[in-house]
Amino acid sequence: MPKIAKQLSDRAVAALKAEGRHAVGGVAGLHLRVSAGHRGWVLRVKVGDARKDIGLGAYPVVSLAEARERAWKIHESIREGHAPVAPRRQQRQALLAQAATEKTFRWCTEEFLKAKSSEWKNAKHRQQWENTLETYAMPALADLAVSVIDLPHVLACLEPIWSSKNETASRLRGRIESVLDWAAVRKYRTGENPARWKGHLDKVLAAPSKIQKVEHHRALAVDDMPSFMTALQSRVGIAARALEFVILTAARSGEVRGAIWTEIDFKNAIWTVPAERMKAGVEHRVPLSDAALHLLKSLPRIAGTELLFPGTKDQPLSDMTMTAVMRRMNIDAVPHGFRSTFRDWAGEKTNFPREVAEQALAHTLESKVEAAYRRGDALEKRRQMMQEWAKFIAHTA
Incomplete structure (x- = not known):
């Protein structure tokens, strides 16, 4: 370690004007360097076998006391085995580190x-x-x-x-x-x-x-379904057929609007909706009633699209297309409401178990215990249910 020079006072340091390095004492290696009228602090240290000069800032912006304090900290850091870093560089590093973590x-x-x-x-x-x-x-x-x-x-x-x-x-x-x-x-x-x-x-x-105000989807009364279906089936157009399929399958309109022909298994009368189009993110099998199969077989296969119910430019029907059909029929309800109507029918007019109706609607079970014991998807029980639903809404007596 360099020898510690005689300790100069503030007044003595202020009087240093000659160019060169002036030891100021107090801390080994601390100098005031004067060059071309500029005065700044320099600390000479030895790290291993090498000597190194570290700038500590300009004088008098950095006072004598502050320069000694900075020099002392650097010596202390060297004794602890750390590589010496100039305060200005250390500040820049700190600012860079802060910028790396200060995200808006x-x-x-x-x-x-x-x-x-x-x-x-x-x-x-x-x-x-x-x-x-x-x-x-x-x-x-x-x-x-x-x-x-x-x-x-x-x-x-x-x-x-x-x-x-x-x-x-x-x-x-x-x-x-x-x-x-x-x-x-x-x-x-x-x-x-x-x-x-x-x-x-x-x-x-x-x-x-x-x-929060709970707003339920407007739904048609169960007993009004047969007459509504008769009126719906008399209407022409792909949107009316899509709405009819929504009702026959108790599916969500988005699942129907995105349905493609490769999802339909005519032999086994099953429509498989892929997970990415299901609200719960799980693949859902829908048993197709005779009426649903008959509707599908009556649909035209349109070249250039795999969609069952294509809209304009072979894109899926829009959200409002089926709603527009109901408005033209002067029905104060929305397509999603037919799922509620179906659930009311299952609960009020049938003996099918509640969980079978919930599976038909592809609802996620809130009860973790009930969900753990649900092993299959009750496909055949649901097939029977969907066949009864189709018969009920087709009844015109």
Whole structure:
């Protein structure tokens, strides 16, 4: 270690004007270097067999006391076996490290969507996430580092719509929570998630169950089904046939609109809906009644498309196509409501077990115990049920 020179005072250091290096004492190797009128601190240290000069900043911006303190810390670091780093370089490294972890909420949202969107069924799902976050979260959170986002920031997004648009607000809360959870796993933030519900937001926001208005899909009464089917079957057009198939199979309209011919097994009278088109993400077999098979066999096979019910330009029918059929018939209901009508019929007018009706609707069982004991899909029991349903809605007496 270099010898420690005589310790100069602040006044003595201020008086140093001659060019060259001037030892100032107090810490071994500390010098004030004067060159072309510029004065700056330099610490000469020995690391192994090599000598090295480390700049400690300009004088008097960095005072004598501060230069000695910085020099002392570097010597201490060397004694502990660490390679010496100039304070300015150390500061730059710290800033770079901080920049690598200081990510904004917008950046994290974009990266989260890239990482997770492959799990979602279609591009529409990602679009819903983007739209909700862009409309309600980004105005308050977009440019904030995720590391600083806390309860007040989350509430600024949620409170304005919590009562008036609670379903949207609830989805927004969950989506903000997911983005912040992703950011925490990636080490961009630490601590509890301020968008979590249980034990946190549930203490400051009203429970959704207390303020949400439950809006059921408008459905036709069970006893009105036979006359409605007669009227529906008299209408021409692919949309009317698609709606008829929705009713005969108790399927969701999206499952029917995307159905293709290779999913139909005419020999065994089964329609197999692939997992990616099912709400629960599980493949679903639908037993086809005689009426459903007859309808399918009557459909034209249109060149250039595999769709059972193609829309314009051989694309699937739109969401509103079947609804439009019902409006033209002056029916105050929606296509999805026929699933409710089917469930009412099964419960009120048949002796089929509840679980068979639930399987026909491809509902996910809430009871984990019941789900664990469900070994098959009750296909043949459901086939009998769908045959009885077809007979009931065809009855015109």
